[in-house]
Amino acid sequence: MQAADIAGWVAPAATMIAAMMTAANLGTRVTGFGFVVFTIGSVAWSLVGLTSDQTNLVVTNSFLTLVNAVGIWRWLGRQARYEKGGEQAAQTSAHRAVQSLFPAGMIAGASVTDADGKTLGTIVDAMLRCEDNAIEYLVLSTGGVGGVGETLHAVSPARLTFAADAIRFDGSPDDARALPCIETDCWPERLRD
Structure with missing residues (x-):
């Protein structure tokens, strides 16, 4: 050949x-x-x-x-x-006497686990408030494969624990599925309770 x-x-x-x-x-x-x-x-x-x-x-x-x-x-x-x-x-x-950090560039695509370490979904993006530079909500994708059949949820950063190695949801898998659903192409201007 x-x-x-x-x-x-x-x-x-x-x-x-x-x-x-x-x-x-x-x-x-x-x-x-x-x-x-x-x-x-x-x-x-x-x-x-x-x-x-x-x-x-x-x-x-x-x-x-x-x-x-x-x-x-x-x-x-x-x-x-x-x-x-x-x-x-x-x-x-x-490992130091400072607040722990989580790289913002790693938020999109990060897996979210429950307290038992079971994967609940993946963070798609985070929406920041311009007035105080704080996170208004994060968008969590659950279910589906490669974005097909997924459900998007708005989740408050208060429901998440950021650690150096993971993002953990403070709640059960049922609590995660009960989060407010959002449309793929129409996200809310603020987190709805």
């Missing part, structure tokens, strides 16, 4: 795998390595273009290789360092 034949198989496989990795939004490292796999795919597509005299394929994938390099730098370089800094501050604060 020739290099062009191998590249002809590697290119689409790498592109499909990388697309799934980045679309899944499973965190900084998975997204970053998705761009690494995208780079393998774009280099393979360039080789396919070179061996088949398709200049448009070579030019397009040469540009995509540069874009993928930026993605690698952003997700495995810059963003990974930011997350590491936030995690380090949270861990250090948990």
Whole structure:
């Protein structure tokens, strides 16, 4: 088998795998390595273009290789360092005579557990009040798979305990399901009791 034949198989496989990795939004490292796999795919597509005299394929994938390099730098370089800094501050604060910290960048996508450690759902976002810079409510996604069939709930930050390693809901799974439901595309201006 020739290099062009191998590249002809590697290119689409790498592109499909990388697309799934980045679309899944499973965190900084998975997204970053998705761009690494995208780079393998774009280099393979360039080789396919070179061996088949398709200049448009070579030019397009040469540009995509540069874009993928930026993605690698952003997700495995810059963003990974930011997350590491936030995690380090949270861990250090948990063992010092200061208030414990939780990185705000880690709120979206964080799992919420009950008192027994059972996962109730995932935080989608947090809404802040402009007047006093406090969290008005957090949006908790429960049920469903990959956002399909999920239910969104507005939860008061007073019902949550932020620890360096987790977010815990102060209540039972039934209490979590009883939280106010909100529409996917129409969130309230304030938390309703």
